Amino acid sequence: MLNISKMKENDTLTVSLEGRLDTNTAPELETELKSVIEGIGELVLDLEKLEYISSAGLRVFLSAQKIMAKQGQMRVTHVNNVIREIFEVTGFSDILTIE
Secondary structure, eight states: OEEEEEEEETTEEEEEEEEEESTTTHHHHHHHHHHHOTTOSEEEEEEEEEEEEOHHHHHHHHHHHHHHHHHSEEEEESOOHHHHHHHHHHTHHHHSEEO
């Protein structure tokens, strides 16, 4: 189960994720991001309530990062220790801007 909430302020879009980002929920997030990411200067992914991320979820982050690299920037905030460890093991901590 994944809850996605969005808040747009000027050209900054904050997407807060709650629950599990896995094979079942990643397509939903991908569709959601693709529908709103155009014209955004900054994408902020707030992971404060994210409990788990699978490789499918990481792929969604990677594709969002590639899009945002062309049109602005992407930041990942409120990363807990479990998610941070996954980012470090997979090398995503070098790819993503984590705050």
